[in-house]
Amino acid sequence: MIGQALFNAPMLLGGQAARADISCASCHSNGRRNPHFHLAGVSAEPGTADVSSSFFSLARANGRFDPKPIPDLAFPKKISRDRTSGDLERFLRGLIVEEFSGREPSQAAISALAAYVRSIGDCGAVLEQPRRLADQVSLVRQSVVSAELLARSGDSETSAIAVAGARNQLGLINERYADPSLSRERKLLLAASRALQPAAQSSAPDPAELRHWRIKFDSHLLPILELAESRSLYSELHVRHWISENGTTKSQ
Numbered sequence: 194m195i196g197q198a199l200f201n202a203p204m205l206l207g208g209q210a211a212r213a214d215i216s217c218a219s220c221h222s223n224g225r226r227n228p229h230f231h232l233a234g235v236s237a238e239p240g241t242a243d244v245s246s247s248f249f250s251l252a253r254a255n256g257r258f259d260p261k262p263i264p265d266l267a268f269p270k271k272i273s274r275d276r277t278s279g280d281l282e283r284f285l286r287g288l289i290v291e292e293f294s295g296r297e298p299s300q301a302a303i304s305a306l307a308a309y310v311r312s313i314g315d316c317g318a319v320l321e322q323p324r325r326l327a328d329q330v331s332l333v334r335q336s337v338v339s340a341e342l343l344a345r346s347g348d349s350e351t352s353a354i355a356v357a358g359a360r361n362q363l364g365l366i367n368e369r370y371a372d373p374s375l376s377r378e379r380k381l382l383l384a385a386s387r388a389l390q391p392a393a394q395s396s397a398p399d400p401a402e403l404r405h406w407r408i409k410f411d412s413h414l415l416p417i418l419e420l421a422e423s424r425s426l427y428s429e430l431h432v433r434h435w436i437s438e439n440g441t442t443k444s445q
């Protein structure tokens with residue numbers, strides 16, 4: 194659980210990636226591959242990325258523009274997933290610190306991330322699932338529970354990364370509640386995100402406060418969001434209506 198939360202947390206990568214809200218999951222959606230990932234200066238065709246680009250870090254910038262297809266992590270290629278060799282752990286540390294100029298991750302963070310990567314399985318084709326509110330909410334909850342566990346174990350720095358990940362997920366929900374009639378929902382989302390700000394910036398997030406936030410989110414905000422989901426962009430019907438109202442004919 195902690196591994197998946199970190200996989201979705203941009204702050205783990207630090208630097209430019211974090212500022213652009215890019216997490217591992219932006220490129221490897223659900224641990225597989227995102228065929229649509231495209232970032233100017235980093236990608237050639239959609240679904241490719243140059244991870245040794247100076248956009249992310251100067252340490253490993255090789256001065257060449259050589260985007261590679263983003264691999265599907267369900268199928269190990271260059272990096273062995275063997276538990277005893279520690280290859281995956283070393284690769285992940287290097288990826289975070291050198292390719293993305295993130296801060297030195299804790300041992301617990303690397304172990305959790307490696308466990309998540311090892312657990313990614315091939316469950317059929319890389320489907321383009323429309324994200325539902327429930328998926329995004331479960332990532333919010335998972336991030337906050339992970340932050341609680343990490344804070345309790347004394348790993349404050351990784352805990353703050355997970356809290357920032359939860360705030361990022363709330364922002365993604367906010368983007369989908371775009372309809373003018375949903376201003377109350379947007380206000381509540383913003384307030385919930387603000388309530389997490391002290392923990393995201395704290396050098397020692399308080400697990401009891403995080404737990405309190407999570408209980409309040411589940412009992413107060415979630416029912417309101419669920420009631421309005423049909424008017425949000427999580428609803429396929431609403432997306433079609435929204436496109437026709439806004440006169441956009443651009444296909445996905």
Ligand code: HEC
Nearest residue numbers: 215216217220242244261262263264268269270271272310
């Ligand atoms: C900007 C897009 C991008 C981001 C963000 C990203 N990756 Fe990757 N990842 C790639 C690309 C492209 C490769 C292939 C690089 C190559 O072939 O040299 C790769 C390779 C890998 C591999 C090796 C797969 C194999 O067996 O060969 C693993 C494991 C991996 N990434 C995990 C992660 C994790 C964990 C994170 C977050 C800490 C992450 N990636 C963030 C694009 C990305």
